[in-house]
Amino acid sequence: MHRYRTHTCGQLREEQIGDTVRLSGWVHRVRDHGGVLFIDLRDHYGITQCVADPDSAAFAAVEKMRSEWVVRLEGSVRKRPAGTENSDLPTGQIELFITGAEVLGAAAELPLPVFGEPDYPEEIRLRYRFIDLRRETLHRNIMTRTKIVASMRRRMTEAGFTEFATPILTASSPEGARDFLVPSRIHPGNFYALPQAPQQYKQLLMVAGFDRYFQIAPCFRDEDPRADRLPGEFYQLDLEMSFVEQEDVFQTMEPVLRGVFEEFAEGKPVTQEFPRIRHADAMLKYGSDKPDLRNPLVIADVSDEFMRDGVTFNAFRNVIGSGGVVRAIPAPGAAVQPRSFFDKLNDWARGEGAPGLGYVVFDDETGVLTGKGPIAKFIPPDVLAAIASKAGVGAGDAVFFSAGVEEKAAKLAGAARIRIGDELGVSDKDRFELCWIVDFPFYEWNEEEKRVDFAHNPFSMPQGGLEALQTKDPLTIPAFQYDLVCNGFEIASGGIRNHKPDTMLKAFELAGYGEDTVVERFGGMYRAFQYGAPPHGGMAAGVDRVVMLLCGAQTVRDVALFPMNQRAEDILMGAPAPASTKQLRELSLRVNPLEKKAV
Numbered sequence: 263m264h265r266y267r268t269h270t271c272g273q274l275r276e277e278q279i280g281d282t283v284r285l286s287g288w289v290h291r292v293r294d295h296g297g298v299l300f301i302d303l304r305d306h307y308g309i310t311q312c313v314a315d316p317d318s319a320a321f322a323a324v325e326k327m328r329s330e331w332v333v334r335l336e337g338s339v340r341k342r343p344a345g346t347e348n349s350d351l352p353t354g355q356i357e358l359f360i361t362g363a364e365v366l367g368a369a370a371e372l373p374l375p376v377f378g379e380p381d382y383p384e385e386i387r388l389r390y391r392f393i394d395l396r397r398e399t400l401h402r403n404i405m406t407r408t409k410i411v412a413s414m415r416r417r418m419t420e421a422g423f424t425e426f427a428t429p430i431l432t433a434s435s436p437e438g439a440r441d442f443l444v445p446s447r448i449h450p451g452n453f454y455a456l457p458q459a460p461q462q463y464k465q466l467l468m469v470a471g472f473d474r475y476f477q478i479a480p481c482f483r484d485e486d487p488r489a490d491r492l493p494g495e496f497y498q499l500d501l502e503m504s505f506v507e508q509e510d511v512f513q514t515m516e517p518v519l520r521g522v523f524e525e526f527a528e529g530k531p532v533t534q535e536f537p538r539i540r541h542a543d544a545m546l547k548y549g550s551d552k553p554d555l556r557n558p559l560v561i562a563d564v565s566d567e568f569m570r571d572g573v574t575f576n577a578f579r580n581v582i583g584s585g586g587v588v589r590a591i592p593a594p595g596a597a598v599q600p601r602s603f604f605d606k607l608n609d610w611a612r613g614e615g616a617p618g619l620g621y622v623v624f625d626d627e628t629g630v631l632t633g634k635g636p637i638a639k640f641i642p643p644d645v646l647a648a649i650a651s652k653a654g655v656g657a658g659d660a661v662f663f664s665a666g667v668e669e670k671a672a673k674l675a676g677a678a679r680i681r682i683g684d685e686l687g688v689s690d691k692d693r694f695e696l697c698w699i700v701d702f703p704f705y706e707w708n709e710e711e712k713r714v715d716f717a718h719n720p721f722s723m724p725q726g727g728l729e730a731l732q733t734k735d736p737l738t739i740p741a742f743q744y745d746l747v748c749n750g751f752e753i754a755s756g757g758i759r760n761h762k763p764d765t766m767l768k769a770f771e772l773a774g775y776g777e778d779t780v781v782e783r784f785g786g787m788y789r790a791f792q793y794g795a796p797p798h799g800g801m802a803a804g805v806d807r808v809v810m811l812l813c814g815a816q817t818v819r820d821v822a823l824f825p826m827n828q829r830a831e832d833i834l835m836g837a838p839a840p841a842s843t844k845q846l847r848e849l850s851l852r853v854n855p856l857e858k859k860a861v
Contacts (some may be wrong), residue, residue, distance in 0.1 A: 266334055266366075272308020274339055276355050284336040285310060285358065286366065288396065289327050291377050299324050301360075303335060306401075309351060312337070312358040320363040330376060330396070332367035335360050384819075389833050391824055403821045406526065407809045411478055413525055414499050414805075417518045423476040423501060428463035430456060430480070435783070440484035442494075450850035456482035459802060461721060462787050464502040465759055468798040469790040476501040478805065486830075490751055490807055492818050493830035499754075499808075502800035508742050508758050511799050512536070512698060519746070519754070519803065523694050526812040531693040536746070540701045549589070549664075549676020551702075554750030555695035557683035561675045562652040564590045564663070567645050575640035578620075581665045588665045589675040590653040593682050596660035597623050603685065604635075607662065610681060616674050619662045624650055626657030635660075680750070694811065696748045701725070704741035705772065716773050718743050721787075722757035723799075724769060731768045746803065753808055756801020763791045 266286040287305035301312045314324040337360045348354030374382045376396045387394040434441045434455040441455040467475045479500040487493035523532045547560050565587045568578045611619040622633040633646045653661045664675035683689040704724045706717035714736050722741040742758035770780050806818040819825040
C-alpha cells in the first residue's frame, strides 16, 4: 500500500465498499456526534467523510486532530447508513471507517477560517493566501481559470494560430500606462522595460511572415488598481493576423470567444452574433464605451426639444446655449414608484457631483399624454410628447435628465441608466451579452498639455490612411480600433495596424513626435515596415476579466493566485522592498528618497 494514499479524497464510490484504502489530506471539519468522531477529509480532488468510534484503534489519534491538520487515514470503505447520504458530494454514498491514523503536519491556530468561507479582511486573506486558496470558492475559481486558458489555447490552435513567446525584457513604449523599468548592470544608467503588451513584437512576427500568432502573454503596467484590473501584472490572450481587415478579425475571434463563454457559462445564454456599435453611438445610447447590454434602457438626446418655443426651463436652455447637451434616460413603469425612489436618485446624482436628475412622470388623461414632476410645468404638451417619443416611453413611465458638457452629461446618464435599470429590475443578470465597439477616435485633445494626443493605440491604422491625416482635422479621424465588451466590462481591445512607414510618421507627427523620436523609440518596427510589411491586425483579450465574469467573481483578485493588494504590495512575499547596498552598487544606482512635505 502506498505510503500516503491509495485514492484521492474525491475518488471513492460504492464500487470500493469493503476495500481497505488509505487517504491523505487536510482536516476540513471535525464533528463529535455523541462520542463518534466524523472527519471531513479534503484534498485537491474532493472531500470524503471518515468515521472513528471509541472501539477504533485509531480513536485516540483522531480525537487530537484539529481543522487544517494534514493527516493520513486508513481503513475500510463502507456504505453510509440510510438517511445520512449526501447527494451534493460525489463521495456522498460512502464513508471511511478509520482503523489507522497519522499526523503528517499539524496546523497552528488559523488566521482565517477555511470551512464556511465567511467574509474576511482582504489584507489577512492576501498575507495568508496559501490558506485562502484552500477555500472552496477560490480553489474552484483558480481551477476554472486553468481550464479556461486551456480552452483558449485549444480553440486558437484549431483556428490556425501558432503560439510564440515574445521577450519580457524590452524597450519602453507609449502604450498608455507607466512602464516598469529594470536597470541594466551591464549598461550602467540604462534600463529595460517590462512589456505593457507584446504589441511591437507581434507586429514584427507578421512582417517576418508567421501569419497567425497568439500567446497567453504576461503584461506589466505600473498603474493604479481597481476591481477589474490587477496592479502590476495581468495576462491576456494576445493575437495577430496577416492579410486581414477588421471584419476578418471579428469573424475569426467570435467563434473562439463565444465558444469559451458557452463552455463555462453553466447554461447562461451567450450572445450568438456580436453586434457592432459605433463608439459615438455607444456614448450617446449607453453613456459608456463599454455598455452593459443586459440593461435594455437606451438614452436619447433631447437637446433640440428643450430649445423649442414654449419651453421655459432655463437651466437646461442655458446649458445647451453654452454648448452642452441634455440626455434623457427612460424609466419604464416608474410612475408607480414612491416619491422616495425619485428623491434617492436625485441624492445619488448629487453625490456624483451633479446638481441632480430632473425628471418627468408621464400620465394619460383622456388620451392626451401629460407630465408631472418638478420640471414638467416648464414644458408644453407637444414637447413632452416629443421627449416621450424619443425616449421610447409612454403613460406610466418616467424620464430622467442629465445635462451639461457632453462628456460629463453622457457619463452621468450612463451611470444613471445602470442604476435605474437595477432599481427597476429590468436588467437580466443571468446572461452574457457581448458586442464590438468600433470606430474609436484616433486622436483626442490633451487639455493639460494643450495638444493632440493618441486616444487609444498609436499603432492602429487611421481610417482613410495617409490622405485623412493630411487633409482632415485630426480630432475627426476614426481609427480601425475596436473593443470587445461583455456585461459592462471591456474584455478585449485591438485594431488593424498602421503598416506603412509614411503613414506611421505622419500619425506620430500629428501627436507631437518627430521622425527622430519615432526612429529612436520604434526603430525596429519602423525599419521593418520598409522591407515589405503585410496588412495585419489583431487584438488582446484580458484573461483575468474573462475568468472573473465566468466565475461570477466580484474582483479579479478572486481569480488570481497571488495578487497584490490595493496599494500594489505583495504582502505575502514582502514586495516591493529596498535593495541592498551591494545590489545598488552593482547596478550603478543610488536611491534619492523624496522629501516629505511639511504638514
